[in-house]
Amino acid sequence: MSDGQMDSVEALLEEARLTARMPEPAERLRLRQAAGLSRAQVAAAVGVGRQTVANWEEGTTDPQPPGRFKYLRLLEGLAQIHPAPTPAQAP
Known part of the structure; x- marks a missing residue:
């Protein structure tokens, strides 16, 4: 695959990450x-406070972008x- x-x-x-569903806060x-x-650690890696x-x-x-992209990744x-644990695996 070429660089272009x-x-x-x-x-x-x-572009897909812009509309990707973000996991729920929990x-x-x-x-x-x-x-x-x-x-x-997460803040430093993502570039936010x-x-x-x-x-x-x-x-x-x-x-929100631009931190959203790194955070989602x-x-x-x-x-x-x-x-995520399945219901059978949940404590």
Whole structure:
């Protein structure tokens, strides 16, 4: 794949992330805690303040670009590593 094609693919993925469904606030919190990450770590990686991450997890505000893209990518990766428990697995 040429560099131009790769750039086009990345542009389409970024566009898709604009409309991608963000996990509910409780799931955002669950994923971060399951990974053993602090709000400060997530904030630094995403490029926002710690309180912004807290607001996202509490449902006070919704992630907006440009932090939304990195946050969604992080959540998607964490969901693969720490899938939501099925009802039979729930404590």
